[in-house]
Amino acid sequence: MKKTNKGFSMVELIIVIAIMAILAGALAPALIKYINKSRISTDIQTGQTIATAITTALSNENAFDVAPSGTNSWSMHPLAAADLSGDSFKTEFASALGTTSVPTGKAKKDMQGGSMDQTFYIDLDAASNTIKVYVGDANAANEVYPETGSNLK
Numbered sequence: 001m002k003k004t005n006k007g008f009s010m011v012e013l014i015i016v017i018a019i020m021a022i023l024a025g026a027l028a029p030a031l032i033k034y035i036n037k038s039r040i041s042t043d044i045q046t047g048q049t050i051a052t053a054i055t056t057a058l059s060n061e062n063a064f065d066v067a068p069s070g071t072n073s074w075s076m077h078p079l080a081a082a083d084l085s086g087d088s089f090k091t092e093f094a095s096a097l098g099t100t101s102v103p104t105g106k107a108k109k110d111m112q113g114g115s116m117d118q119t120f121y122i123d124l125d126a127a128s129n130t131i132k133v134y135v136g137d138a139n140a141a142n143e144v145y146p147e148t149g150s151n152l153k
Helices: 010-058 061-066 088-097
Strands: 074-078 120-125 130-135 143-145
Touching (some): 010 061, 010 088, 010 143, 061 088
Antiparallel strands (some): 130 143
């Protein structure tokens, strides 16, 4: 009588599973690093969007008149829900941002592996006409606009 087994043996299946486990173990760290880099890239784009929304809001004359200026500048100001409603600047800012909810960062770690929170910080200096946006912490290493800080490169 002739055997007609057309499947894989148990040994062959175990060998394939072992090879897949070894490959997964070797590739997982690279995949995790790639995912974090992608999240940081998203945070940089969100920071640029926030800066563009502030610039757009300031182009409205009524909003410009009530925008933070002088001693009321947003110096290292954490972006919060109160910044998206109230006076005409905040309303215009929320409209240009396209949302009434506060944007948050996606990355939980910077490129050096240090943990960071997911809050955006704004430095709007009306006296020098500058806008800077940070994520995770309000310092130059975490700047996302107009330059990218050293923790995010």
